[in-house]
Amino acid sequence: MPGADKEADLTERIEAFLADLKRGGCGTGPIRGSGETARETTALLRKVTAQARWSSAGDLMEIIRKEGRRMTAAQPSETTVGNMVLRVLKIIREEYARSRGSSEETDQQESLHKLLTSGGLSDENFRQHYVHLKANVIEAINELLTELEGTTDNIAMQALEHIHSNEVIMTVGRSRTVEAFLKDAARKRKFHVIVAECAPFCQGHEMATNLSKASIETTVIADAAIFAVMSRVNKVIIGTQTVLANGGLRAVNGTHTVALAARHHSTPLIVCAPMFKLSPQFPNEEDTFHKFVSPHEVLPFTEGEILSKVNVHCPVFDYVPPELITLFISNIGGNAPSYIYRLMSELYHPEDHDL
Amino acid sequence: MADCGEPDGPGNKDDITRSKNEGKELTKEEKQRLRKQKKHQKKQKERKNEKGPSETEKDKTPVSLLPPPQPVATQKAPSALPAPASAPIPVPASAPFHSSPAPSPADKPAKSKAELKAERRARQETDRAAKQPGSSSSGIKTKVPLSELNPVVKRLPEHVQVDDPAVVKRLAKKLERQQIPLRSDYGYKVSLFSHLHQYSRKAPLTQLLSIPSTVIHPSIVRLGLQYSQGIVAGSNARSVALLHAFKQVIRDYTTPPNEELSRDLVNKLKPYISFLNQCRPLSASMGNAIKYIKKEISNIPSQCKEEEAKTKLLTCIDRYIEEKIVLAAKAISKYAIEKISDGDVILVYGYSSLVNNILCEAFEKSRKFRVIVVDSRPRLEGREALRRLVQRGISCTYVLISALSYILPEVSKVFLGAHALLANGYVMSRVGTSQIALVARTYNVPVLVCCETYKFCERVQTDSFVSNELDDPDDLMVTRKGKTQLENWQDVSSLGLLNLVYDVTPPDFVDLVITDLGMIPCTSVPVVLRVKNLDQ
Numbered sequence: 001m002p003g004a005d006k007e008a009d010l011t012e013r014i015e016a017f018l019a020d021l022k023r024g025g026c027g028t029g030p031i032r033g034s035g036e037t038a039r040e041t042t043a044l045l046r047k048v049t050a051q052a053r054w055s056s057a058g059d060l061m062e063i064i065r066k067e068g069r070r071m072t073a074a075q076p077s078e079t080t081v082g083n084m085v086l087r088v089l090k091i092i093r094e095e096y097a098r099s100r101g102s103s104e105e106t107d108q109q110e111s112l113h114k115l116l117t118s119g120g121l122s123d124e125n126f127r128q129h130y131v132h133l134k135a136n137v138i139e140a141i142n143e144l145l146t147e148l149e150g151t152t153d154n155i156a157m158q159a160l161e162h163i164h165s166n167e168v169i170m171t172v173g174r175s176r177t178v179e180a181f182l183k184d185a186a187r188k189r190k191f192h193v194i195v196a197e198c199a200p201f202c203q204g205h206e207m208a209t210n211l212s213k214a215s216i217e218t219t220v221i222a223d224a225a226i227f228a229v230m231s232r233v234n235k236v237i238i239g240t241q242t243v244l245a246n247g248g249l250r251a252v253n254g255t256h257t258v259a260l261a262a263r264h265h266s267t268p269l270i271v272c273a274p275m276f277k278l279s280p281q282f283p284n285e286e287d288t289f290h291k292f293v294s295p296h297e298v299l300p301f302t303e304g305e306i307l308s309k310v311n312v313h314c315p316v317f318d319y320v321p322p323e324l325i326t327l328f329i330s331n332i333g334g335n336a337p338s339y340i341y342r343l344m345s346e347l348y349h350p351e352d353h354d355l
Numbered sequence: 356m357a358d359c360g361e362p363d364g365p366g367n368k369d370d371i372t373r374s375k376n377e378g379k380e381l382t383k384e385e386k387q388r389l390r391k392q393k394k395h396q397k398k399q400k401e402r403k404n405e406k407g408p409s410e411t412e413k414d415k416t417p418v419s420l421l422p423p424p425q426p427v428a429t430q431k432a433p434s435a436l437p438a439p440a441s442a443p444i445p446v447p448a449s450a451p452f453h454s455s456p457a458p459s460p461a462d463k464p465a466k467s468k469a470e471l472k473a474e475r476r477a478r479q480e481t482d483r484a485a486k487q488p489g490s491s492s493s494g495i496k497t498k499v500p501l502s503e504l505n506p507v508v509k510r511l512p513e514h515v516q517v518d519d520p521a522v523v524k525r526l527a528k529k530l531e532r533q534q535i536p537l538r539s540d541y542g543y544k545v546s547l548f549s550h551l552h553q554y555s556r557k558a559p560l561t562q563l564l565s566i567p568s569t570v571i572h573p574s575i576v577r578l579g580l581q582y583s584q585g586i587v588a589g590s591n592a593r594s595v596a597l598l599h600a601f602k603q604v605i606r607d608y609t610t611p612p613n614e615e616l617s618r619d620l621v622n623k624l625k626p627y628i629s630f631l632n633q634c635r636p637l638s639a640s641m642g643n644a645i646k647y648i649k650k651e652i653s654n655i656p657s658q659c660k661e662e663e664a665k666t667k668l669l670t671c672i673d674r675y676i677e678e679k680i681v682l683a684a685k686a687i688s689k690y691a692i693e694k695i696s697d698g699d700v701i702l703v704y705g706y707s708s709l710v711n712n713i714l715c716e717a718f719e720k721s722r723k724f725r726v727i728v729v730d731s732r733p734r735l736e737g738r739e740a741l742r743r744l745v746q747r748g749i750s751c752t753y754v755l756i757s758a759l760s761y762i763l764p765e766v767s768k769v770f771l772g773a774h775a776l777l778a779n780g781y782v783m784s785r786v787g788t789s790q791i792a793l794v795a796r797t798y799n800v801p802v803l804v805c806c807e808t809y810k811f812c813e814r815v816q817t818d819s820f821v822s823n824e825l826d827d828p829d830d831l832m833v834t835r836k837g838k839t840q841l842e843n844w845q846d847v848s849s850l851g852l853l854n855l856v857y858d859v860t861p862p863d864f865v866d867l868v869i870t871d872l873g874m875i876p877c878t879s880v881p882v883v884l885r886v887k888n889l890d891q
Contacts, residue, residue: 197732197831198757199731199732199755199756200732200755200757201835202732202833202840205832205833205841206840208840208841208850209840209841209844209847212847212849212850213847215849216849217849217851219545219850219851219852219853220831220841220844220850220851220852220853221853222732222733222786222853222855223731223732223755223756223787224731224732224785224786224787224790224855225787225855225858226790227789227793227858228786228858228859229819229853229855231819231820232547232820253758253760253761254756254757256760256794257756257757257759257790257793257794260793260794261790261793264793290761298753298754299738299753303738306741306742306745309750309751310741310745310751310752310753311751311752311753312752312753312754313752313753313754313758313761313762314754314758315758315761318760318761319760
């Protein structure tokens with residue numbers, strides 16, 4: 001039966017994706033970058049929309065929520081997966097509202113007035129069936145995919161507005177977005193980049209080789225020299241893994257030190273992050289925020305005799321509070337950290353925040 | 356005569372000694388007349404250049420406190436020429452500049468110089484009177500050590516002037532004279548640090564040339580190699596190794612005939628110090644130790660017999676090590692243990708012998724605490740500290756410096772070691788220390804620096820660029836999963852690796868400095884220096 005085949009195929013793909021996610025989180029950085037993960041997630045969700053059996057928007061949302069929960073459980077630190085699920089849910093709501101004919105604006109924000117007056121509206125049960133809903137939703141998801149594919153270029157296009165010549169720019173570890181950003185600026189301007197290698201994974205080395213291949217003057221420094229060198233740096237441009245709802249960052253470890261050193265020397269800290277990294281999570285307890293990998297990276301097993309008597313920690317992420325950040329550059333332009341919460345309300349519906 | 360040490364100014368010296376032995380006063384007088392002519396020529400030239408350049412000339416050749424009776428003698432040459440035995444040595448061309456009664460342009464510095472000269476002359480006369488049957492001094496000193504009386508600019512050390520070709524040439528000439536091989540820089544240097552040397556560990560100094568033992572004592576060669584390969588590392592370890600090597604040198608030293616131990620030995624040490632400098636730039640503690648030794652040597656009275664003088668010097672060195680390093684460590688531990696309370700979580704960085712000492716002693720006095728050791732690439736010295744602490748049974752945690760923000764909320768105190776304390780209150784220490792102090796301050800964790808007083812240094816510095824050390828850049832390479840990303844970094848022209856060794860921590864990050872004199876704030880360093888200078 002073709003239907004069953006397609007379903008089996010779909011589940012197979014989802015399983016493969018989940019396995020990839022689980023494996024990819026072994027600390028050396030995901031096997032694929034966040035952009036790719038976002039695109040794969042969206043493609044998968046599109047397939048689910050196309051092939052799963054559903055009759056009303058509510059059913060579809062239930063299915064997507066279920067799959068979303070499974071995907072986020074596979075790799076909680078990979079927040080782009082959850083973000084894409086939320087985007088798709090928001091798309092479904094919008095399309096449903098449009099099909100129903102009501103304007104989109106009313107469903108957008110939660111305001112005190114709305115809570116008081118329109119208690120009934122939020123009981124929308126999405127049960128009505130619309131013929132063209134499926135097509136609309138898939139079309140909207142396609143638009144989302146196009147947007148995702150263009151994010152890095154959009155960010156890189158803004159590079160010349162922020163980098164002047166003869167600057168010294170510092171960056172940490174490896175970020176594909178920042179790499180594209182700097183390479184784009186290097187076409188017209190001459191500047192110097194200092195890359196902190198970011199032990200123990202030393203992804204900064206790869207970043208430095210890529211940048212130097214584009215004929216950018218690059219220097220690799222050890223993490224310990226960040227403060228020593230910061231006095232000569234004009235700007236700090238970093239990437240991040242996630243942008244949190246309060247405007248803070250969850251970035252690779254060592255970023256907090258860079259941010260503090262930049263604040264001490266009054267150097268602006270610019271974060272290049274596409275919008276799909278914006279997550280509705282807040283930085284709450286330490287247990288859920290941090291991710292640890294094998295301490296073998298820090299103290300190898302060759303040091304066997306002391307290894308058993310010592311605690312070794314190898315956290316992957318750092319929290320950077322929003323007051324240390326000067327600017328966010330994303331595919332929709334530049335923003336201050338205090339504006340992030342508004343952007344979030346445009347992208348995700350408040351009811352979906354807890355999958 | 357041949358083993359009188361390095362062949363400084365060979366011509367003059369040989370003439371003098373020959374003439375001395377043969378009793379030809381005439382040739383000596385002729386020589387002195389020639390020298391006086393040269394003096395006059397120089398003075399005329401200097402008068403032409405007027406005030407500004409004259410100042411710089413003074414700066415380039417500061418006078419030493421060590422008694423050079425030469426200037427006095429040349430002045431009094433016509434009158435005081437007794438037996439050839441006590442004939443003074445010709446002065447270097449620069450010295451007459453100081454010794455002349457200075458009717459130079461009548462500006463203020465010259466006047467005060469005249470006063471200083473008068474003082475010096477008086478002191479030299481008394482010295483000369485004391486050393487009647489003395490001998491001619493040893494070789495010509497072309498590079499005299501710093502003077503305390505010259506309050507103006509101190510001479511900038513050569514190892515921070517690598518981008519100045521004149522300085523490099525001068526250094527090369529000096530090393531050639533002393534028969535020490537010159538070490539060449541390696542690899543692409545980051546433009547911000549073009550004024551510093553950058554050597555490769557794979558090319559030690561002695562690989563290409565052999566150094567004859569008449570030039571440099573073999574224990575010094577061994578020491579230099581140990582420094583350059585990183586076998587002996589750490590401020591205290593290097594100083595102690597240096598002092599032990601000097602003890603060996605003194606034991607093997609014999610005064611050449613017609614030479615005075617106090618002057619000859621100091622000159623013997625000069626090429627050794629140049630060699631060690633080539634292997635690895637001297638640390639502040641080593642500089643202070645060398646200053647002390649030189650002072651002790653030159654204070655040896657001339658009538659002292661050689662054996663007696665040598666034993667005296669050896670005991671001096673032992674006492675220095677005992678007082679300034681061993682006992683100081685005990686005193687610092689005593690103070691520091693007061694600051695450690697039960698239940699503390701103490702953070703240390705890298706390997707500092709002093710901080711390790713403190714922690715071990717505190718553990719023996721049954722304080723309950725645990726230690727977090729923070730380490731950094733590429734040196735990874737923290738592993739050594741970790742091993743020693745774990746051996747004692749202290750419970751430890753180990754992280755890399757990038758995980759600092761994660762681990763700091765647990766920490767109650769930070770103990771840091773120092774390489775040197777600068778006169779403006781900045782702490783010079785292993786690279787990464789300033790970062791730790793910065794983040795600790797953000798989390799409101801007290802930072803305590805432990806440092807012996809012999810590491811206090813009169814230099815001032817505000818950033819980590821002007822005076823630092825560049826280590827082998829190849830150390831930054833790492834092989835992960837069989838792939839070395841930076842393997843061919845030399846081939847890529849726009850890629851540079853920077854391996855800094857030291858950095859300076861501003862005093863507002865440091866809460867307390869624990870020294871053997873007590874617990875002082877960072878800004879009291881110049882007070883301690885002044886007190887020490889008055890004592891000595």
